[in-house]
Structure formats: C-alpha cells, structure tokens
Amino acid sequence: MKITYRTQMIMMLIAILGISGYATAQSAEMKFNANEITVQEGDTFHVKVLFNTNEMPVSVFDIHLQYETEYLQVIGLESLDEGFFSYHVVPNFDNSLGKVDMAAFQIGKQTPSGNFEVVQITFLALAPTGLTKVYHPMDVFPKSLLAYGGTDILENADDLKVTITESGTVGIDDINKVEGMDLSVWPNPSSDVAFVSFRLQEAKQVVLSVFDLNGKLIKELFNGNAATETEYKFEVEVSELASGSYQCVLRTGETLFTKAIVVAH
Missing domain, CATH: 2.60.40.1930 (Macroglobulin (MG2) domain)
Known part of the structure; x- marks a missing residue:
C-alpha cells in the first residue's frame, strides 16, 4: 500500500506511540552494503541500504539521505522491503537538492528482526573527486529513524564514502x-x-x-x-x-x- 507524505506523518505517530508497553535502549543500525566505493567518472553503480536491528523488532522506519549533486546523481530507486511493512511512502529523490527520502510502517504485526535489505539506490558518478559522501543528516528534522513502542532504537547510521576517478x-x-x-x-x-x-x-x-x-x-x-x-x-x-x-x-x-x-x- 502506497501512501502520501501527509499520511506518513499520521501513520508514524500511530506506529511509534500506539504500541504500548515496549521500550528499549538504542541498538539498531542503518548501513550500506559497502562502506567505501571507487568508481570512474560516468559510471553507474548500485548500493543497498540495510537494517541491522540486533534482533529488536521495528514498527516504523524513516530514511533521509543527502549527497553532493556536483559529484553524484540518483537515476533509480528500488524498494526491497515490500514483504516486511504494510504501508509505504513511495521512495523519491531530488537531484537538485541532493536527497533521497522513503518511509514505511507496520501496525499490529511485528517485522522480522535481524538484518534485511530496504532499498537499492542507483547512482551516476558525474565528476572526479577524492571523496564524496552519501550520508544521513542526523541534526535536522526529518531525520532517519528506526522505532518501536515509542522509542527510536537507531543507534548508528553509517555513511557511504565514494571516490570518483577520471574516465580511463x-x-x-x-x-x-x-x-x-x-x-x-x-x-x-x-x-x-x-x-x-x-x-x-x-x-x-x-x-x-x-x-x-x-x-x-x-x-x-x-x-x-x-x-x-x-x-x-x-x-x-x-x-x-x-x-x-x-x-x-x-x-x-x-x-x-x-x-x-x-x-x-
């Protein structure tokens, strides 16, 4: 089921606050399938965002990523979590702002714990650079989160480091x-x-x-x-x-x- 961003905020409150009696210390992680990637100028490459829940259940997630548009452009998004969550905000990206956003919620049923893939992002490398990053901005709102029972259990959100070399x-x-x-x-x-x-x-x-x-x-x-x-x-x-x-x-x-x-x- 796909939902709008307005509905997303309502569903998020229900998912976070509506499940009582459960709280835990922060323990989950968001990470990429690779920490560092080296590509050539003009290459396209795929990365996946994974959740490591450390065996803790999750009822809602929100992903917000940023990247430098001088060096990277998103050309495709593929959601990989359709079997885990009932309600989804359609993944979207904005190459003028350098951002990727997506979210999903699960009410009344526990999602699988442990490690699972959430989204695959296809990037295009635009220009050479020694280092550029795809990262979670954690000091702004909205920000990336993993939550269950009224508690954000996200402890760590890794960056992706990208080196772009000149075309051969x-x-x-x-x-x-x-x-x-x-x-x-x-x-x-x-x-x-x-x-x-x-x-x-x-x-x-x-x-x-x-x-x-x-x-x-x-x-x-x-x-x-x-x-x-x-x-x-x-x-x-x-x-x-x-x-x-x-x-x-x-x-x-x-x-x-x-x-x-x-x-x-």
Whole structure:
C-alpha cells in the first residue's frame, strides 16, 4: 500500500506511540552494503541500504539521505522491503537538492528482526573527486529513524564514502602519444544534445565514435584524416538515449583516448 507524505506523518505517530508497553535502549543500525566505493567518472553503480536491528523488532522506519549533486546523481530507486511493512511512502529523490527520502510502517504485526535489505539506490558518478559522501543528516528534522513502542532504537547510521576517478585513457602504443590529443565533451551531463570536439597536434587518420558500456556502437562521428591543430566539432543527439554513461572514443592507429558522455534525463 502506497501512501502520501501527509499520511506518513499520521501513520508514524500511530506506529511509534500506539504500541504500548515496549521500550528499549538504542541498538539498531542503518548501513550500506559497502562502506567505501571507487568508481570512474560516468559510471553507474548500485548500493543497498540495510537494517541491522540486533534482533529488536521495528514498527516504523524513516530514511533521509543527502549527497553532493556536483559529484553524484540518483537515476533509480528500488524498494526491497515490500514483504516486511504494510504501508509505504513511495521512495523519491531530488537531484537538485541532493536527497533521497522513503518511509514505511507496520501496525499490529511485528517485522522480522535481524538484518534485511530496504532499498537499492542507483547512482551516476558525474565528476572526479577524492571523496564524496552519501550520508544521513542526523541534526535536522526529518531525520532517519528506526522505532518501536515509542522509542527510536537507531543507534548508528553509517555513511557511504565514494571516490570518483577520471574516465580511463588507454594507449596500446606509447601512452604519451595521448598528450598530442585534446578531446572534450560538453555539457556533461546532458539531457538533449551533447557536443564533442577534438584537436590533434599532428595530422593523423582518426576514428571518433560513441559506444554504450556494453561496447555497442551508438554513432560514428568522424572517420578520416584530421589536420594539424584544427578543431573538429560534432553534435550528438542524446534525448533518445537512456540515462547513464556512454563512452566517446577517439582512435588514432593503436592509441585510444576516451571520455565519458553522461546522459541524465
């Protein structure tokens, strides 16, 4: 059963206050299936939020996560707790504010104790950074909680640490040859049209193509001789492509230079 946020607040009060005679010290945890993740710019990756209740029952949960929109974007949410709770607030995210919210309640029946998965979040890595976090802001309202019998039993809510590296550059020949290339993609991410340009310090035969992450050719942009110190610019229509990461590959002989094209609708 899906419910609105207004109904959520009413149901939360019932779930927290309406079950009498039970109280416990804080003992439960919210955590991710991994504490640290390293991905490349343009990659999509999945993380799961798990509850460790330490064998304590839970009648209500509320999850509020924040992330830095300069580096991360949510492109999908999948609720994994449908069998545990009767009433659900539809999981939602806001990439302009960098937040994820969801909640669920169970009245009149005890949920399973122990460890269980709650939601899977799919992120898109937008830009390189040594460290960015997905975290529970615990000093504001509303905040993440696990409750039963009028008591918030959430003792700890772990952060997810994400390192984003630059998209790869691969040279089958001498890797230093890449220094003679300039490959640019903008705006990145893009929702309608992306532009790709390249410039070479030496005249060469080149092929410029766009591939999906499975290696399927999306479009060949250029195949021919490129002149010295001349900018070649191309328009790539991305409005019909699914949100995610694609690779723009510039090939000269046995040297490849790649840049991620991020599509975000």
